[in-house]
Amino acid sequence: MTAVADLKRLPSRPIDLPATLELSGIAHSFGGFKVLTDVNFAVPQGQIVGLIGPNGSGKSTCFNIVSGFLRPKAGRVLLSGRDMAADSIQARTRHGLMRTFQTPKVFERMSVLENVMVGLHKDGRSGILASMLRTPTTRREFDRLRNTAEEACRKFALGKFLDAQTGRLPAGQRRVVELARAYVGAPRLLLLDEPSSGLNTEEIGQLRSWIAMLNSEGMTILLVSHDMGLMTIADTVHALYFGEIIASGPMAAIQADPRVREAYLGG
Structure with missing residues:
Protein backbone atom coordinates (compact mmCIF):
# COMPACT_ATOMS: atom_id res chain seq x y z
CA MET A 1 0.00 0.00 0.00
CA THR A 2 1.08 3.57 -0.57
CA ALA A 3 1.43 5.60 2.61
CA VAL A 4 -1.42 7.96 3.37
CA ALA A 5 -1.87 10.88 5.71
CA ASP A 6 -2.97 10.15 9.27
CA LEU A 7 -6.66 11.01 9.13
CA LYS A 8 -8.52 12.02 12.29
CA ARG A 9 -11.86 10.45 13.06
CA LEU A 10 -14.87 12.71 13.29
CA PRO A 11 -16.43 13.18 16.73
CA SER A 12 -18.67 10.33 17.86
CA ARG A 13 -22.11 10.48 16.31
CA PRO A 14 -25.33 10.48 18.32
CA ILE A 15 -26.76 7.00 18.82
CA ASP A 16 -30.27 7.95 17.71
CA LEU A 17 -29.43 8.35 14.02
CA PRO A 18 -31.84 6.52 11.69
CA ALA A 19 -30.69 2.98 10.95
CA THR A 20 -29.39 2.21 7.48
CA LEU A 21 -29.32 -1.53 8.16
CA GLU A 22 -31.40 -3.53 10.62
CA LEU A 23 -31.16 -7.24 11.36
CA SER A 24 -34.16 -8.58 13.24
CA GLY A 25 -34.47 -12.13 14.58
CA ILE A 26 -31.95 -13.59 12.13
CA ALA A 27 -31.56 -17.36 12.43
CA HIS A 28 -29.83 -19.83 10.17
CA SER A 29 -28.78 -23.45 10.16
CA PHE A 30 -27.03 -25.89 7.87
CA GLY A 31 -28.84 -29.19 8.07
CA GLY A 32 -29.61 -29.62 11.77
CA PHE A 33 -26.69 -27.47 12.92
CA LYS A 34 -27.72 -24.02 14.18
CA VAL A 35 -25.29 -21.32 13.07
CA SER A 60 -19.39 -15.06 7.94
CA THR A 61 -22.87 -16.58 7.70
CA CYS A 62 -24.37 -13.37 9.08
CA PHE A 63 -22.36 -11.30 6.61
CA ASN A 64 -23.45 -13.48 3.69
CA ILE A 65 -27.08 -13.12 4.73
CA VAL A 66 -26.79 -9.33 4.73
CA SER A 67 -25.12 -9.30 1.32
CA GLY A 68 -27.59 -11.75 -0.22
CA PHE A 69 -25.34 -14.77 -0.69
CA LEU A 70 -27.54 -16.67 1.79
CA ARG A 71 -31.21 -16.49 2.73
CA PRO A 72 -31.93 -16.67 6.48
CA LYS A 73 -34.15 -19.41 7.86
CA ALA A 74 -35.88 -16.76 9.96
CA GLY A 75 -35.77 -13.01 10.52
CA ARG A 76 -35.60 -9.87 8.40
CA VAL A 77 -32.85 -7.77 6.83
CA LEU A 78 -33.94 -4.15 6.29
CA LEU A 79 -32.04 -1.52 4.30
CA SER A 80 -33.38 1.93 5.21
CA GLY A 81 -36.64 0.26 6.22
CA ARG A 82 -36.95 -1.82 3.06
CA ASP A 83 -37.15 -5.60 3.48
CA MET A 84 -34.49 -7.18 1.27
CA ALA A 85 -35.58 -10.79 1.82
CA ALA A 86 -36.55 -11.36 -1.80
CA ASP A 87 -33.76 -9.26 -3.33
CA SER A 88 -30.97 -10.82 -5.35
CA ILE A 89 -27.35 -9.77 -4.88
CA GLN A 90 -27.68 -7.57 -7.96
CA ALA A 91 -30.85 -5.92 -6.63
CA ARG A 92 -29.15 -5.17 -3.31
CA THR A 93 -26.28 -3.57 -5.21
CA ARG A 94 -28.72 -1.37 -7.11
CA HIS A 95 -30.21 -0.27 -3.79
CA GLY A 96 -26.78 0.81 -2.56
CA LEU A 97 -25.36 -2.20 -0.70
CA GLU A 108 -6.60 -9.84 -12.39
CA ARG A 109 -5.97 -9.45 -16.14
CA MET A 110 -7.56 -6.01 -16.26
CA SER A 111 -5.76 -2.78 -15.40
CA VAL A 112 -6.30 -0.96 -12.13
CA LEU A 113 -8.26 1.76 -13.95
CA GLU A 114 -10.48 -0.81 -15.69
CA ASN A 115 -11.17 -2.52 -12.35
CA VAL A 116 -12.27 0.75 -10.77
CA MET A 117 -14.42 1.60 -13.80
CA VAL A 118 -16.35 -1.64 -13.20
CA GLY A 119 -17.68 0.00 -10.03
CA LEU A 120 -19.40 2.61 -12.21
CA HIS A 121 -21.55 0.11 -14.10
CA LYS A 122 -24.73 1.59 -12.60
CA ASP A 123 -23.86 5.00 -14.07
CA GLY A 124 -23.84 3.83 -17.68
CA ARG A 125 -26.85 5.04 -19.66
CA SER A 126 -26.11 3.96 -23.24
CA GLY A 127 -27.73 0.89 -24.70
CA ILE A 128 -25.82 -2.10 -26.07
CA LEU A 129 -26.23 -1.06 -29.71
CA ALA A 130 -25.05 2.49 -29.05
CA SER A 131 -22.04 1.14 -27.18
CA MET A 132 -21.15 -1.21 -30.03
CA LEU A 133 -21.40 1.61 -32.59
CA ARG A 134 -19.31 3.95 -30.40
CA THR A 135 -21.63 6.89 -31.00
CA PRO A 136 -20.58 10.39 -29.85
CA THR A 137 -22.89 9.98 -26.84
CA THR A 138 -21.26 6.71 -25.76
CA ARG A 139 -17.77 8.17 -26.25
CA ARG A 140 -18.66 11.11 -24.02
CA GLU A 141 -20.12 8.74 -21.45
CA PHE A 142 -17.01 6.56 -21.52
CA ASP A 143 -14.81 9.62 -21.03
CA ARG A 144 -16.95 10.73 -18.08
CA LEU A 145 -16.72 7.33 -16.40
CA ARG A 146 -12.99 7.12 -17.07
CA ASN A 147 -12.42 10.56 -15.55
CA THR A 148 -14.41 9.58 -12.46
CA ALA A 149 -12.39 6.38 -12.08
CA GLU A 150 -9.10 8.24 -12.54
CA GLU A 151 -10.10 10.72 -9.85
CA ALA A 152 -10.89 7.86 -7.47
CA CYS A 153 -7.54 6.22 -8.24
CA ARG A 154 -5.72 9.44 -7.39
CA LYS A 155 -7.76 9.75 -4.20
CA PHE A 156 -6.62 6.28 -3.14
CA ALA A 157 -2.99 6.86 -4.18
CA LEU A 158 -3.31 4.52 -7.16
CA GLY A 159 -2.52 7.14 -9.79
CA LYS A 160 0.79 5.62 -10.83
CA PHE A 161 -0.79 2.16 -11.21
CA LEU A 162 -3.60 3.10 -13.62
CA ASP A 163 -2.33 0.88 -16.43
CA ALA A 164 -0.80 -1.82 -14.21
CA GLN A 165 -2.23 -5.33 -14.45
CA THR A 166 -4.14 -5.69 -11.19
CA GLY A 167 -3.23 -9.33 -10.63
CA ARG A 168 0.43 -8.37 -10.37
CA LEU A 169 -0.09 -5.95 -7.48
CA PRO A 170 0.68 -6.93 -3.87
CA ALA A 171 -2.27 -8.00 -1.71
CA GLY A 172 -2.42 -4.64 0.07
CA GLN A 173 -2.77 -2.67 -3.16
CA ARG A 174 -5.36 -5.09 -4.53
CA ARG A 175 -7.31 -4.37 -1.34
CA VAL A 176 -7.15 -0.64 -2.12
CA VAL A 177 -8.30 -1.27 -5.70
CA GLU A 178 -11.33 -3.10 -4.30
CA LEU A 179 -12.06 -0.19 -1.94
CA ALA A 180 -11.72 2.36 -4.77
CA ARG A 181 -14.09 0.29 -6.93
CA ALA A 182 -16.64 0.24 -4.09
CA TYR A 183 -16.17 3.96 -3.48
CA VAL A 184 -17.05 5.03 -7.04
CA GLY A 185 -20.29 3.07 -6.76
CA ALA A 186 -21.38 5.48 -3.99
CA PRO A 187 -22.80 2.78 -1.69
CA ARG A 188 -25.35 3.60 0.99
CA LEU A 189 -23.82 0.76 2.99
CA LEU A 190 -20.36 -0.75 2.53
CA LEU A 191 -19.73 -4.25 3.89
CA LEU A 192 -16.06 -5.02 4.60
CA ASP A 193 -15.30 -8.73 5.05
CA GLU A 194 -12.05 -9.35 6.99
CA PRO A 195 -10.32 -6.48 5.14
CA SER A 196 -7.05 -6.85 7.10
CA SER A 197 -6.66 -10.53 6.26
CA GLY A 198 -3.17 -11.21 4.86
CA LEU A 199 -1.90 -7.68 5.51
CA ASN A 200 1.12 -6.73 7.61
CA THR A 201 1.03 -4.24 10.50
CA GLU A 202 1.90 -1.24 8.33
CA GLU A 203 -0.68 -2.15 5.71
CA ILE A 204 -3.36 -2.57 8.39
CA GLY A 205 -2.60 0.91 9.68
CA GLN A 206 -2.96 2.32 6.18
CA LEU A 207 -6.17 0.35 5.63
CA ARG A 208 -7.51 1.91 8.81
CA SER A 209 -6.86 5.35 7.32
CA TRP A 210 -8.76 4.45 4.15
CA ILE A 211 -11.75 3.24 6.17
CA ALA A 212 -11.66 6.38 8.31
CA MET A 213 -11.58 8.52 5.17
CA LEU A 214 -14.62 6.79 3.67
CA ASN A 215 -16.54 7.15 6.91
CA SER A 216 -15.53 10.80 7.34
CA GLU A 217 -17.21 11.43 3.97
CA GLY A 218 -20.46 9.97 5.29
CA MET A 219 -20.22 6.34 4.22
CA THR A 220 -21.96 3.83 6.50
CA ILE A 221 -19.84 0.72 7.09
CA LEU A 222 -20.34 -2.77 8.51
CA LEU A 223 -16.92 -4.19 9.34
CA VAL A 224 -16.51 -7.91 9.98
CA SER A 225 -13.12 -8.87 11.37
CA HIS A 226 -11.21 -10.89 13.93
CA ASP A 227 -8.66 -8.05 14.20
CA MET A 228 -9.20 -6.41 17.60
CA GLY A 229 -6.86 -3.52 16.77
CA LEU A 230 -8.67 -2.62 13.54
CA MET A 231 -12.00 -2.86 15.34
CA THR A 232 -11.15 0.12 17.56
CA ILE A 233 -12.16 2.28 14.58
CA ALA A 234 -15.80 1.19 14.99
CA ASP A 235 -18.40 3.28 16.82
CA THR A 236 -20.09 0.10 18.09
CA VAL A 237 -18.92 -3.51 18.10
CA HIS A 238 -21.07 -6.64 18.45
CA ALA A 239 -19.43 -9.83 19.70
CA LEU A 240 -20.81 -13.01 18.20
CA TYR A 241 -20.26 -16.38 19.86
CA PHE A 242 -21.83 -19.67 18.75
CA GLY A 243 -24.41 -17.77 16.72
CA GLU A 244 -25.53 -15.35 19.44
CA ILE A 245 -24.50 -11.79 20.24
CA ILE A 246 -23.09 -11.85 23.76
CA ALA A 247 -21.95 -8.23 24.08
CA SER A 248 -22.33 -4.87 22.30
CA GLY A 249 -20.66 -1.51 22.79
CA PRO A 250 -17.43 0.41 22.14
CA MET A 251 -14.39 -1.79 21.54
CA ALA A 252 -12.87 -0.90 24.91
CA ALA A 253 -15.99 -2.14 26.68
CA ILE A 254 -16.09 -5.28 24.53
CA GLN A 255 -12.51 -6.14 25.43
CA ALA A 256 -13.25 -5.67 29.13
CA ASP A 257 -16.44 -7.74 29.09
CA PRO A 258 -15.86 -10.98 31.05
CA ARG A 259 -18.00 -13.02 28.63
CA VAL A 260 -15.95 -11.80 25.68
CA ARG A 261 -12.67 -12.40 27.50
CA GLU A 262 -13.74 -15.93 28.30
CA ALA A 263 -15.00 -16.63 24.79
CA TYR A 264 -12.26 -14.94 22.72
CA LEU A 265 -9.31 -14.11 24.92
CA GLY A 266 -9.09 -17.14 27.15
CA GLY A 267 -10.30 -15.49 30.35
Whole structure:
Protein backbone atom coordinates (compact mmCIF):
# COMPACT_ATOMS: atom_id res chain seq x y z
CA MET A 1 0.00 0.00 0.00
CA THR A 2 1.08 3.57 -0.57
CA ALA A 3 1.43 5.60 2.61
CA VAL A 4 -1.42 7.96 3.37
CA ALA A 5 -1.87 10.88 5.71
CA ASP A 6 -2.97 10.15 9.27
CA LEU A 7 -6.66 11.01 9.13
CA LYS A 8 -8.52 12.02 12.29
CA ARG A 9 -11.86 10.45 13.06
CA LEU A 10 -14.87 12.71 13.29
CA PRO A 11 -16.43 13.18 16.73
CA SER A 12 -18.67 10.33 17.86
CA ARG A 13 -22.11 10.48 16.31
CA PRO A 14 -25.33 10.48 18.32
CA ILE A 15 -26.76 7.00 18.82
CA ASP A 16 -30.27 7.95 17.71
CA LEU A 17 -29.43 8.35 14.02
CA PRO A 18 -31.84 6.52 11.69
CA ALA A 19 -30.69 2.98 10.95
CA THR A 20 -29.39 2.21 7.48
CA LEU A 21 -29.32 -1.53 8.16
CA GLU A 22 -31.40 -3.53 10.62
CA LEU A 23 -31.16 -7.24 11.36
CA SER A 24 -34.16 -8.58 13.24
CA GLY A 25 -34.47 -12.13 14.58
CA ILE A 26 -31.95 -13.59 12.13
CA ALA A 27 -31.56 -17.36 12.43
CA HIS A 28 -29.83 -19.83 10.17
CA SER A 29 -28.78 -23.45 10.16
CA PHE A 30 -27.03 -25.89 7.87
CA GLY A 31 -28.84 -29.19 8.07
CA GLY A 32 -29.61 -29.62 11.77
CA PHE A 33 -26.69 -27.47 12.92
CA LYS A 34 -27.72 -24.02 14.18
CA VAL A 35 -25.29 -21.32 13.07
CA LEU A 36 -27.23 -18.17 14.05
CA THR A 37 -29.91 -17.78 16.71
CA ASP A 38 -32.07 -14.65 17.00
CA VAL A 39 -29.40 -12.14 15.93
CA ASN A 40 -30.51 -8.51 16.27
CA PHE A 41 -28.47 -5.38 15.62
CA ALA A 42 -28.51 -2.18 13.59
CA VAL A 43 -25.96 -0.21 11.59
CA PRO A 44 -27.01 3.46 12.02
CA GLN A 45 -26.52 5.87 9.16
CA GLY A 46 -23.04 7.36 9.04
CA GLN A 47 -21.49 4.98 11.56
CA ILE A 48 -18.95 2.18 11.50
CA VAL A 49 -20.31 -0.94 13.18
CA GLY A 50 -18.10 -3.95 13.82
CA LEU A 51 -18.91 -7.65 14.12
CA ILE A 52 -16.27 -9.84 15.74
CA GLY A 53 -16.07 -13.53 16.50
CA PRO A 54 -13.71 -16.49 16.33
CA ASN A 55 -13.87 -19.07 13.57
CA GLY A 56 -17.19 -20.86 13.73
CA SER A 57 -18.98 -18.03 15.55
CA GLY A 58 -21.34 -17.39 12.62
CA LYS A 59 -20.09 -13.97 11.53
CA SER A 60 -19.39 -15.06 7.94
CA THR A 61 -22.87 -16.58 7.70
CA CYS A 62 -24.37 -13.37 9.08
CA PHE A 63 -22.36 -11.30 6.61
CA ASN A 64 -23.45 -13.48 3.69
CA ILE A 65 -27.08 -13.12 4.73
CA VAL A 66 -26.79 -9.33 4.73
CA SER A 67 -25.12 -9.30 1.32
CA GLY A 68 -27.59 -11.75 -0.22
CA PHE A 69 -25.34 -14.77 -0.69
CA LEU A 70 -27.54 -16.67 1.79
CA ARG A 71 -31.21 -16.49 2.73
CA PRO A 72 -31.93 -16.67 6.48
CA LYS A 73 -34.15 -19.41 7.86
CA ALA A 74 -35.88 -16.76 9.96
CA GLY A 75 -35.77 -13.01 10.52
CA ARG A 76 -35.60 -9.87 8.40
CA VAL A 77 -32.85 -7.77 6.83
CA LEU A 78 -33.94 -4.15 6.29
CA LEU A 79 -32.04 -1.52 4.30
CA SER A 80 -33.38 1.93 5.21
CA GLY A 81 -36.64 0.26 6.22
CA ARG A 82 -36.95 -1.82 3.06
CA ASP A 83 -37.15 -5.60 3.48
CA MET A 84 -34.49 -7.18 1.27
CA ALA A 85 -35.58 -10.79 1.82
CA ALA A 86 -36.55 -11.36 -1.80
CA ASP A 87 -33.76 -9.26 -3.33
CA SER A 88 -30.97 -10.82 -5.35
CA ILE A 89 -27.35 -9.77 -4.88
CA GLN A 90 -27.68 -7.57 -7.96
CA ALA A 91 -30.85 -5.92 -6.63
CA ARG A 92 -29.15 -5.17 -3.31
CA THR A 93 -26.28 -3.57 -5.21
CA ARG A 94 -28.72 -1.37 -7.11
CA HIS A 95 -30.21 -0.27 -3.79
CA GLY A 96 -26.78 0.81 -2.56
CA LEU A 97 -25.36 -2.20 -0.70
CA MET A 98 -21.83 -3.18 -1.71
CA ARG A 99 -19.32 -5.59 -0.23
CA THR A 100 -15.66 -6.50 -0.37
CA PHE A 101 -14.27 -9.98 0.22
CA GLN A 102 -11.79 -11.57 2.60
CA THR A 103 -9.64 -12.33 -0.43
CA PRO A 104 -9.85 -9.26 -2.72
CA LYS A 105 -12.01 -10.01 -5.75
CA VAL A 106 -10.39 -8.16 -8.64
CA PHE A 107 -10.23 -8.80 -12.36
CA GLU A 108 -6.60 -9.84 -12.39
CA ARG A 109 -5.97 -9.45 -16.14
CA MET A 110 -7.56 -6.01 -16.26
CA SER A 111 -5.76 -2.78 -15.40
CA VAL A 112 -6.30 -0.96 -12.13
CA LEU A 113 -8.26 1.76 -13.95
CA GLU A 114 -10.48 -0.81 -15.69
CA ASN A 115 -11.17 -2.52 -12.35
CA VAL A 116 -12.27 0.75 -10.77
CA MET A 117 -14.42 1.60 -13.80
CA VAL A 118 -16.35 -1.64 -13.20
CA GLY A 119 -17.68 0.00 -10.03
CA LEU A 120 -19.40 2.61 -12.21
CA HIS A 121 -21.55 0.11 -14.10
CA LYS A 122 -24.73 1.59 -12.60
CA ASP A 123 -23.86 5.00 -14.07
CA GLY A 124 -23.84 3.83 -17.68
CA ARG A 125 -26.85 5.04 -19.66
CA SER A 126 -26.11 3.96 -23.24
CA GLY A 127 -27.73 0.89 -24.70
CA ILE A 128 -25.82 -2.10 -26.07
CA LEU A 129 -26.23 -1.06 -29.71
CA ALA A 130 -25.05 2.49 -29.05
CA SER A 131 -22.04 1.14 -27.18
CA MET A 132 -21.15 -1.21 -30.03
CA LEU A 133 -21.40 1.61 -32.59
CA ARG A 134 -19.31 3.95 -30.40
CA THR A 135 -21.63 6.89 -31.00
CA PRO A 136 -20.58 10.39 -29.85
CA THR A 137 -22.89 9.98 -26.84
CA THR A 138 -21.26 6.71 -25.76
CA ARG A 139 -17.77 8.17 -26.25
CA ARG A 140 -18.66 11.11 -24.02
CA GLU A 141 -20.12 8.74 -21.45
CA PHE A 142 -17.01 6.56 -21.52
CA ASP A 143 -14.81 9.62 -21.03
CA ARG A 144 -16.95 10.73 -18.08
CA LEU A 145 -16.72 7.33 -16.40
CA ARG A 146 -12.99 7.12 -17.07
CA ASN A 147 -12.42 10.56 -15.55
CA THR A 148 -14.41 9.58 -12.46
CA ALA A 149 -12.39 6.38 -12.08
CA GLU A 150 -9.10 8.24 -12.54
CA GLU A 151 -10.10 10.72 -9.85
CA ALA A 152 -10.89 7.86 -7.47
CA CYS A 153 -7.54 6.22 -8.24
CA ARG A 154 -5.72 9.44 -7.39
CA LYS A 155 -7.76 9.75 -4.20
CA PHE A 156 -6.62 6.28 -3.14
CA ALA A 157 -2.99 6.86 -4.18
CA LEU A 158 -3.31 4.52 -7.16
CA GLY A 159 -2.52 7.14 -9.79
CA LYS A 160 0.79 5.62 -10.83
CA PHE A 161 -0.79 2.16 -11.21
CA LEU A 162 -3.60 3.10 -13.62
CA ASP A 163 -2.33 0.88 -16.43
CA ALA A 164 -0.80 -1.82 -14.21
CA GLN A 165 -2.23 -5.33 -14.45
CA THR A 166 -4.14 -5.69 -11.19
CA GLY A 167 -3.23 -9.33 -10.63
CA ARG A 168 0.43 -8.37 -10.37
CA LEU A 169 -0.09 -5.95 -7.48
CA PRO A 170 0.68 -6.93 -3.87
CA ALA A 171 -2.27 -8.00 -1.71
CA GLY A 172 -2.42 -4.64 0.07
CA GLN A 173 -2.77 -2.67 -3.16
CA ARG A 174 -5.36 -5.09 -4.53
CA ARG A 175 -7.31 -4.37 -1.34
CA VAL A 176 -7.15 -0.64 -2.12
CA VAL A 177 -8.30 -1.27 -5.70
CA GLU A 178 -11.33 -3.10 -4.30
CA LEU A 179 -12.06 -0.19 -1.94
CA ALA A 180 -11.72 2.36 -4.77
CA ARG A 181 -14.09 0.29 -6.93
CA ALA A 182 -16.64 0.24 -4.09
CA TYR A 183 -16.17 3.96 -3.48
CA VAL A 184 -17.05 5.03 -7.04
CA GLY A 185 -20.29 3.07 -6.76
CA ALA A 186 -21.38 5.48 -3.99
CA PRO A 187 -22.80 2.78 -1.69
CA ARG A 188 -25.35 3.60 0.99
CA LEU A 189 -23.82 0.76 2.99
CA LEU A 190 -20.36 -0.75 2.53
CA LEU A 191 -19.73 -4.25 3.89
CA LEU A 192 -16.06 -5.02 4.60
CA ASP A 193 -15.30 -8.73 5.05
CA GLU A 194 -12.05 -9.35 6.99
CA PRO A 195 -10.32 -6.48 5.14
CA SER A 196 -7.05 -6.85 7.10
CA SER A 197 -6.66 -10.53 6.26
CA GLY A 198 -3.17 -11.21 4.86
CA LEU A 199 -1.90 -7.68 5.51
CA ASN A 200 1.12 -6.73 7.61
CA THR A 201 1.03 -4.24 10.50
CA GLU A 202 1.90 -1.24 8.33
CA GLU A 203 -0.68 -2.15 5.71
CA ILE A 204 -3.36 -2.57 8.39
CA GLY A 205 -2.60 0.91 9.68
CA GLN A 206 -2.96 2.32 6.18
CA LEU A 207 -6.17 0.35 5.63
CA ARG A 208 -7.51 1.91 8.81
CA SER A 209 -6.86 5.35 7.32
CA TRP A 210 -8.76 4.45 4.15
CA ILE A 211 -11.75 3.24 6.17
CA ALA A 212 -11.66 6.38 8.31
CA MET A 213 -11.58 8.52 5.17
CA LEU A 214 -14.62 6.79 3.67
CA ASN A 215 -16.54 7.15 6.91
CA SER A 216 -15.53 10.80 7.34
CA GLU A 217 -17.21 11.43 3.97
CA GLY A 218 -20.46 9.97 5.29
CA MET A 219 -20.22 6.34 4.22
CA THR A 220 -21.96 3.83 6.50
CA ILE A 221 -19.84 0.72 7.09
CA LEU A 222 -20.34 -2.77 8.51
CA LEU A 223 -16.92 -4.19 9.34
CA VAL A 224 -16.51 -7.91 9.98
CA SER A 225 -13.12 -8.87 11.37
CA HIS A 226 -11.21 -10.89 13.93
CA ASP A 227 -8.66 -8.05 14.20
CA MET A 228 -9.20 -6.41 17.60
CA GLY A 229 -6.86 -3.52 16.77
CA LEU A 230 -8.67 -2.62 13.54
CA MET A 231 -12.00 -2.86 15.34
CA THR A 232 -11.15 0.12 17.56
CA ILE A 233 -12.16 2.28 14.58
CA ALA A 234 -15.80 1.19 14.99
CA ASP A 235 -18.40 3.28 16.82
CA THR A 236 -20.09 0.10 18.09
CA VAL A 237 -18.92 -3.51 18.10
CA HIS A 238 -21.07 -6.64 18.45
CA ALA A 239 -19.43 -9.83 19.70
CA LEU A 240 -20.81 -13.01 18.20
CA TYR A 241 -20.26 -16.38 19.86
CA PHE A 242 -21.83 -19.67 18.75
CA GLY A 243 -24.41 -17.77 16.72
CA GLU A 244 -25.53 -15.35 19.44
CA ILE A 245 -24.50 -11.79 20.24
CA ILE A 246 -23.09 -11.85 23.76
CA ALA A 247 -21.95 -8.23 24.08
CA SER A 248 -22.33 -4.87 22.30
CA GLY A 249 -20.66 -1.51 22.79
CA PRO A 250 -17.43 0.41 22.14
CA MET A 251 -14.39 -1.79 21.54
CA ALA A 252 -12.87 -0.90 24.91
CA ALA A 253 -15.99 -2.14 26.68
CA ILE A 254 -16.09 -5.28 24.53
CA GLN A 255 -12.51 -6.14 25.43
CA ALA A 256 -13.25 -5.67 29.13
CA ASP A 257 -16.44 -7.74 29.09
CA PRO A 258 -15.86 -10.98 31.05
CA ARG A 259 -18.00 -13.02 28.63
CA VAL A 260 -15.95 -11.80 25.68
CA ARG A 261 -12.67 -12.40 27.50
CA GLU A 262 -13.74 -15.93 28.30
CA ALA A 263 -15.00 -16.63 24.79
CA TYR A 264 -12.26 -14.94 22.72
CA LEU A 265 -9.31 -14.11 24.92
CA GLY A 266 -9.09 -17.14 27.15
CA GLY A 267 -10.30 -15.49 30.35
